[in-house]
């Protein structure tokens with residue numbers, strides 16, 4: 001990792017004493033296309049530790065969603081494997097929940113029912129009163145108690161994304177996979193949701209993998225940020241450790257000189273060393 005050579009002062013001690021939690025090992029993904037096979041990802045290796053907050057940054061089309069879909073189990077590696085606590089991931093499962101940018105709520109159901117339905121799908125035999133209590137608790141956690149009976153079209157973008165996060169967390173996943181969840185939100189709502197996500201992450205002790213195009217978001221949220229090279233045959237170019245103490249305060253970390261050093265380092269990676277050529 002080049003950052004070790006260029007920015008030794010930016011590194012925090014890595015938690016190598018912990019057991020690997022999520023392992024992405026020698027993963028490649030090749031899609032057949034009418035012009036022959038297209039290698040999206042090649043030789044991707046990464047280990048996440050339990051409770052980490054990992055962000056993933058890379059140019060559009062490099063394969064970030066493809067990679068996280070393989071962690072979620074929606075897609076299979078062509079070669080290599082993904083393991084969660086030593087179990088090979090071969091299909092979607094309730095221990096790995098994904099939240100998308102477009103919320104993907106059921107439009108004819110209320111916020112409450114959207115959350116309830118996901119709990120019901122995973123725990124069909126749980127008493128209804130318990131499922132209702134869990135749905136209520138998770139809507140409250142994202143500040144939506146008052147909006148529980150509203151349908152998605154009656155909710156703002158930020159509220160819809162809160163429902164989607166509550167729905168994913170209500171089934172207590174071990175990994176929360178977020179595919180650019182705040183990309184469509186205005187700056188203020190985005191900052192509010194980032195703060196809420198950090199609180200939830202801390203309280204739930206969930207491991208988070210999150211795609212973002214926003215360097216400041218990655219610096220505020222993550223323990224480590226993965227920088228992807230461009231496709232075809234994209235891979236992990238660097239893993240940058242984000243050293244700011246937690247709980248983080250936005251105003252405080254942006255005053256830290258290391259913030260700009262890291263920001264410039266990531267900008268240089270994306271726009272000079274791995275600039276996107278159309």
Ligand SMILES: Nc1ncnc2c1ncn2[C@@H]1O[C@H](COP(=O)(O)OP(=O)(O)OP(=O)(O)O)[C@@H](O)[C@H]1O
Nearest residue numbers: 031032033040058059060061062063064065066067
């Ligand atoms: N089913 C498929 N068949 C063929 N090519 C595909 C398929 N799915 C994705 N691709 C291609 O794989 C590449 C990576 O797509 P992916 O959506 O993973 O990128 P991304 O980094 O998440 O992009 P963005 O940031 O724009 O969301 C793209 O070139 C895309 O066109």
